[in-house]
Amino acid sequence: MFMERSVTLRFYHKSFKDFLCDPTRSGSFCVNTPAIYCKFLDHLIQCHHHYASSYAIDGSSMYFLPLASALNLLVIPDLVPAPGIISSSTALSWPHGTECADSYLKLWAFSGLSFRLSCDDSDFCRFFEDIPFAILQRLADVDYRKSLIVDRMLWELEDSSNALVFGIRATARTSSHTAFECVRTKNFDELVPAAFIRVCFNYDYLQ
Amino acid sequence: MNWFLLHLFEYVSTMITYNEIIHTHCQVVNKLEKAKVIRPYIPLFGSSRASALLHTLSRRKSVRRNSGLYKLGHGEKSVIWYWGFDVEKQLFHQFKTIDYAAAAEFYEANKLTMWWEDVDLDINSVPPEHKKEGTDWFAIFNPRATRQLEVSPIHTLMHERCTILHSVAE
Numbered sequence: 001m002f003m004e005r006s007v008t009l010r011f012y013h014k015s016f017k018d019f020l021c022d023p024t025r026s027g028s029f030c031v032n033t034p035a036i037y038c039k040f041l042d043h044l045i046q047c048h049h050h051y052a053s054s055y056a057i058d059g060s061s062m063y064f065l066p067l068a069s070a071l072n073l074l075v076i077p078d079l080v081p082a083p084g085i086i087s088s089s090t091a092l093s094w095p096h097g098t099e100c101a102d103s104y105l106k107l108w109a110f111s112g113l114s115f116r117l118s119c120d121d122s123d124f125c126r127f128f129e130d131i132p133f134a135i136l137q138r139l140a141d142v143d144y145r146k147s148l149i150v151d152r153m154l155w156e157l158e159d160s161s162n163a164l165v166f167g168i169r170a171t172a173r174t175s176s177h178t179a180f181e182c183v184r185t186k187n188f189d190e191l192v193p194a195a196f197i198r199v200c201f202n203y204d205y206l207q
Numbered sequence: 208m209n210w211f212l213l214h215l216f217e218y219v220s221t222m223i224t225y226n227e228i229i230h231t232h233c234q235v236v237n238k239l240e241k242a243k244v245i246r247p248y249i250p251l252f253g254s255s256r257a258s259a260l261l262h263t264l265s266r267r268k269s270v271r272r273n274s275g276l277y278k279l280g281h282g283e284k285s286v287i288w289y290w291g292f293d294v295e296k297q298l299f300h301q302f303k304t305i306d307y308a309a310a311a312e313f314y315e316a317n318k319l320t321m322w323w324e325d326v327d328l329d330i331n332s333v334p335p336e337h338k339k340e341g342t343d344w345f346a347i348f349n350p351r352a353t354r355q356l357e358v359s360p361i362h363t364l365m366h367e368r369c370t371i372l373h374s375v376a377e
Contacts, residue, residue: 077305119235128235136242144280148303165299171322175313178304182322 034130037123041131044116045138051110052143054091055079055150076176079107079149104157111154114147120165120181151179232290236275245277248287250307279303289314 011017023030030036058080081088088102089095092109095102117139119125152174155161163172165183173180239245274291289311290301300318304310337348 119232119239125232125235128238133242136238136244139239140242140244140281141284142244142280143284144286144303145284145305148286148305165301170299173321175310177306178302178310178313180302180310180314180321181300183299 034127037127038131038135041117041124041127042135044113045135045142048110048113048117048142048147051091051106051113052146054082054085054106055110055146056082057146057149076152077149078153079146107150107154107157111147111150114142114150115164117142117147120163122164122168148179155179236277240277245279245288248276248278248307250311 019026020030021032023033056079057077059077085091088099088106089097091106092102096105115121116124119128155172155174161172163170163179163181165181168183170181170183173182236245240247274289277288279286279288286303286305287307287310288301288303290299292299300314302310302314333347339346339348
C-alpha cells in the first residue's frame, strides 16, 4: 500500500499510452522503439552502479530457520550500507524522509533496476537484438551478486513467491544463497511443442 | 530520474509465446557469451554428485532436455546461473546462486516437490506445531517464519460458499 501511494506512476487514460506507443502518432516522442530502449538501458546500467556501490555485502548475520533440518543456524548474506553511507535518502530522487521507509524504497529501486538488466525482463528480450555490442559488454560489470541478495531480501520481507522469467509469471523459492525459479506449463503458450523443438535444436548455442 | 520511462516500459510489454521465449533465450545466451557477460561454468574437480550431474546435463544436447550452466558476471560480483527446460513436462527452471554446490544438491533432491507446496497443501501433512484446528476451521502457520501470532475465532460471518473466521493476535 505504501509503495502504491508513494512511487507508482499510472496513466489516467489509455489514449495517452496509445499515443506514446504508436510511432506514427508520437514520432520522436514514441517510447516503444529500439533507440529509446537502448538509451534507457544505458541509463539503467549507470543507476545500477550508483546503487550497487552504496551497498556492501554483510556475511555475518545469523538466522534461525525453524525447519526440520540439522543445520538450523545459517549464515545468510545481507546488503548493508557501504562504509560512508549514512542515510538511504541521499540515493533516492523522491525520499520519504524516514530511514525505515527509505531503506526499503532503496532496496526496491535497486532490485527493480537490476531486474531490467536481465533476460527475465520482457523488454530486454524484445529489444535484445538491437542492443549495441558495446552496451552489452557493460553488462559484464553488473553486480549480479548484490542483485541476487536484494531479491532474496525483498522476497523474504514481502513473503512473496512471485517472479518473472522472460516476462512470464513464475514461482520463486529462495534459500540462503540461491534464488530458484520455475515457469509452469499453464503459463506457456499451448501451441508450442513442435515449434519449440524446431527452434531449440536448430540452435548451436551450447558450443 | 526517468522512473517514468521505466514504468512506461512495464505498460507496453507484450505477452510473448513459449516458442518466442526459447528462441529469444537461446539468442540471448549466445550473445551474452560473446560479450563475455557469461561464460560456461565448470564445477571444481571432486565436487558433489549433484553438481557434476548438472554440469554434465548442461553439456549434452538431447531431444528431451536442454540446459546451461554459466558464471554470470565477474569475480566478486558474479553468481552461478543454471537454467534448464524439459520438453516433455513443458517446464522451465532456473536458479542463480552464490553457493553452487549447496544449490545443486538442494535442486537435485527437491526439484519436483519444492514449487507447489502452497497450492496442494494438505492439512493432514502439516506438523502439529504449525497448525491450529477447531471444530469447523483451521489455521496454518508459515513453517519458514518464526511464529509470533496466536489465533482464535472472535467473529463468525456467514458467506455463500464458506465461513469466514476473524481472529486477532494475542
